Amino acid sequence: VGPPHGTAARFREFAHMAAIGWTGPANGTIQWQCGGSLIWDNFVLTAAHCAVDSRSQAPDVVRLGDLDLFTAADDEHAQQFGIVAIVRHPEHRFAARYHD
Numbered sequence: 833v834g835p836p837h838g839t840a841a842r843f844r845e846f847a848h849m850a851a852i853g854w855t856g857p858a859n860g861t862i863q864w865q866c867g868g869s870l871i872w873d874n875f876v877l878t879a880a881h882c883a884v885d886s887r888s889q890a891p892d893v894v895r896l897g898d899l900d901l902f903t904a905a906d907d908e909h910a911q912q913f914g915i916v917a918i919v920r921h922p923e924h925r926f927a928a929r930y931h932d
Contacts, residue, residue, distance in 0.1 A: 841899050843909065850876045851895045852915075854885055862893055864901050880924040880932045890918055 852866040865885060868878035876894050884890055895901070898910035921931040 843899065847897060851898065851901055852878055852882055852891045853893045853895065854889055854891050855893060866891065868894070870896060880920045881926060881929065883918050883920050891915055
């Protein structure tokens with residue numbers, strides 16, 4: 833079964849793509865709310881508005897190599913890392929979306 837739109841991705845086809853998530857405090861479930869691109873061994877580039885969620889909480893986890901975040905079928909090769917630091921553009925403004 834393929835995706836509802838487009839073509840299913842193949843293993844390693846988009847290895848640079850990252851999912852950015854927030855771990856829920858109550859049950860530890862991760863909410864994947866943003867995406868990014870691996871641009872160096874330990875740097876993921878994303879939009880500045882992904883620096884915090886609607887509760888002003890910063891994301892704490894990034895996942896690479898997972899074609900489907902909602903199943904464990906392809907988790908064998910996925911890698912998940914804790915986020916150490918978030919750096920936003922110094923002129924980014926959430927309300928105006930400048931320098932996002």
